[in-house]
Amino acid sequence: MHPARSIIVFTTLSGAGFGLVALLALGALAGSGSPLLWAALLALALTGVGLLSSTFHLGHPERAWRALTQWRTSWLSREGVLSIATLGLFAVQMAADLFYGMRLVPLGLVTAALATVTVYATAMIYASLKTVPRWHTRLTPACYLGFAAAGGAMLASAFAAGADGRAAGLEWLALGFLLVAWAAKGLWWFRADRIPLGSGDSRPETATRLGRYGRVRLLEPPHSMGNYLTREMVFRTARRHAAALRRAAALLGGGLPVLLLAAGLAAGGWIWPAAASLSFLLGLLAERWLFFAEAEHVVSLYYGEGERARPAGFPARPA
Amino acid sequence: MTALPNDTPKKLGLVIDLDVCVGCHACVVNCKEWNTGGYGAALSDQEPYGETPSGTFLNRIHTFEVLPEANGAGASPMVVHFPKSCLHCADAPCVTVCPTGASYKRAEDGIVLVNEDWCIGCGLCAWACPYGARELDEAEGVMKKCTLCVDRIYNENLEEVDRVPACVRTCPTNARHFGDLADPDSAVSRLVAARGGVDLMPEQGTAPVNKYLPPRRNRAPAGAADETPPAAPRERAAGLTGWLERVVEMIG
Numbered sequence: 172m173h174p175a176r177s178i179i180v181f182t183t184l185s186g187a188g189f190g191l192v193a194l195l196a197l198g199a200l201a202g203s204g205s206p207l208l209w210a211a212l213l214a215l216a217l218t219g220v221g222l223l224s225s226t227f228h229l230g231h232p233e234r235a236w237r238a239l240t241q242w243r244t245s246w247l248s249r250e251g252v253l254s255i256a257t258l259g260l261f262a263v264q265m266a267a268d269l270f271y272g273m274r275l276v277p278l279g280l281v282t283a284a285l286a287t288v289t290v291y292a293t294a295m296i297y298a299s300l301k302t303v304p305r306w307h308t309r310l311t312p313a314c315y316l317g318f319a320a321a322g323g324a325m326l327a328s329a330f331a332a333g334a335d336g337r338a339a340g341l342e343w344l345a346l347g348f349l350l351v352a353w354a355a356k357g358l359w360w361f362r363a364d365r366i367p368l369g370s371g372d373s374r375p376e377t378a379t380r381l382g383r384y385g386r387v388r389l390l391e392p393p394h395s396m397g398n399y400l401t402r403e404m405v406f407r408t409a410r411r412h413a414a415a416l417r418r419a420a421a422l423l424g425g426g427l428p429v430l431l432l433a434a435g436l437a438a439g440g441w442i443w444p445a446a447a448s449l450s451f452l453l454g455l456l457a458e459r460w461l462f463f464a465e466a467e468h469v470v471s472l473y474y475g476e477g478e479r480a481r482p483a484g485f486p487a488r489p490a
Numbered sequence: 491m492t493a494l495p496n497d498t499p500k501k502l503g504l505v506i507d508l509d510v511c512v513g514c515h516a517c518v519v520n521c522k523e524w525n526t527g528g529y530g531a532a533l534s535d536q537e538p539y540g541e542t543p544s545g546t547f548l549n550r551i552h553t554f555e556v557l558p559e560a561n562g563a564g565a566s567p568m569v570v571h572f573p574k575s576c577l578h579c580a581d582a583p584c585v586t587v588c589p590t591g592a593s594y595k596r597a598e599d600g601i602v603l604v605n606e607d608w609c610i611g612c613g614l615c616a617w618a619c620p621y622g623a624r625e626l627d628e629a630e631g632v633m634k635k636c637t638l639c640v641d642r643i644y645n646e647n648l649e650e651v652d653r654v655p656a657c658v659r660t661c662p663t664n665a666r667h668f669g670d671l672a673d674p675d676s677a678v679s680r681l682v683a684a685r686g687g688v689d690l691m692p693e694q695g696t697a698p699v700n701k702y703l704p705p706r707r708n709r710a711p712a713g714a715a716d717e718t719p720p721a722a723p724r725e726r727a728a729g730l731t732g733w734l735e736r737v738v739e740m741i742g
């Protein structure tokens with residue numbers, strides 16, 4: 172799939188943002204005054220910028236409100252409804268704490284649950300697509316939820332450490348979430364590598380139903396140049412390039428944050444978890460780029476992808 | 491509404507005969523011609539006379555070559571021209587993913603349409619379609635797809651003989667047939683039964699209404715099977731890798 176910059180930025184920022192929303196709603200930083208204020212503003216900014224950037228790739232952004240109507244069937248619609256509900260409740264809860272010193276615990280629990288379901292809905296937009304076998308797994312929501320929780324905990328610990336000098340609890344939490352998230356992502360990559368296009372149920376032979384006659388191979392595409400479908404869905408990445416990016420994603424999004432969080436646990440100070448968060452978000456941008464770029468869409472089978480090699484010894488066609 | 495109708499009394503659709511299609515692209519041209527002036531926004535072209543021409547089409551012809559698996563001496567590849575437009579699936583994933591309600595399947599005849607005044611151009615329906623039957627128009631920013639020529643088939647201003655889709659009307663070899671596939675006695679249903687019409691990518695679970703008639707046996711290479719052979723099962727790796735493979739399968 173074509174990795175659209177707006178969607179990559181959206182899913183990365185809003186994921187971490189909703190993670191932060193959930194933790195703040197659960198009471199991290201409750202009653203701390205200005206650290207809570209800044210953390211809440213950052214959470215709103217991350218989710219808000221994310222939502223805004225997701226409308227950039229629309230053909231008709233002015234009609235975006237219509238996307239809130241089909242929550243009965245569409246995960247994209249559910250995501251929109253859930254994010255607005257979550258942010259509304261979150262704003263109420265934070266205002267109550269900041270301006271009236273009220274701790275609305277039940278409201279916080281609901282908000283945190285909604286934030287979690289919002290991230291789940293984002294992931295399900297992709298995981299529900301049968302047409303993209305590498306996305307169509309429960310591991311996809313596991314990764315999205317894990318990364319959102321890890322990002323949220325890291326950001327929250329930076330603010331908490333800014334207030335108290337130390338935030339051991341949150342830092343341990345961030346480490347735990349990071350571990351779970353990267354374990355899920357590792358499995359996701361492991362699975363993805365085992366199901367290249369054309370190796371599963373959908374193959375050029377089933378796409379054309381000509382498999383009974385032999386191996387199917389594209390002789391001529393419909394037009395001499397590309398089209399919307401080939402630009403949007405028949406995206407190819409160089410294997411070496413992808414492998415290098417995976418290493419960068421794991422290093423920036425996993426390895427480095429672990430070291431920085433450990434330093435934070437040892438030395439204290441907000442700078443460590445803040446640096447960890449920054450590195451994490453950069454790593455996740457790479458991870459998200461790959462999530463799209465390495466996804467293969469079955470429509471590519473109609474465009475000559477996923478074909479088995481020409482059988483050995485097959486008579487060469489006249490040049 | 492993007493909920494699918496449970497069942498439609500009529501299932502209007504196309505039957506495409508791969509045995510006789512000669513790949514002339516006449517249906518592509520007539521589809522574009524009719525639909526650029528008909529239902530909804532025009533079908534735009536980008537750089538039509540430039541370096542990288544591209545444009546919106548509701549119907550495209552691919553050409554495949556089939557290489558006989560048992561490749562005895564003298565075996566030669568079979569060339570099959572392959573028209574592809576929306577299959578008006580009964581279980582249309584493109585409809586249920588639409589967040590706005592712009593995509594819908596008509597309860598009365600099963601035609602899958604886009605209400606272009608509601609479409610936000612998010613493109614998710616094109617991702618959900620396995621067949622590449624939906625294209626976002628670059629000039630209009632809305633999703634375009636085959637309408638089954640809904641503005642022809644019920645159009646009483648046209649002569650009776652023209653009340654069929656443009657692609658069907660124009661095909662010089664009669665490779666495209668239009669009719670009600672819910673009615674077992676319709677000409678198209680009988681054609682499907684007689685010629686063993688098939689669904690494309692049945693494993694995707696979309697239950698397409700459109701059917702494809704495979705090339706006749708006399709064109710097929712000797713030793714051809716009756717059905718697409720299943721994919722070779724993957725061998726489970728040994729040790730840790732095998733264990734991980736099992737874990738991933740369990741998670742699903």
Ligand code: SF4
Nearest residue numbers: 576577578579584619
């Ligand atoms: S062919 Fe594609 S666009 Fe047409 S109904 Fe089926 S899934 Fe939808």
Ligand code: SF4
Nearest residue numbers: 588609610612613615
């Ligand atoms: S592009 Fe239009 S029709 Fe397709 S899912 Fe988005 S809003 Fe619905």
Ligand code: SF4
Nearest residue numbers: 521636638639655657
């Ligand atoms: S039925 Fe009409 S819109 Fe559909 S492919 Fe044929 S000519 Fe095009």
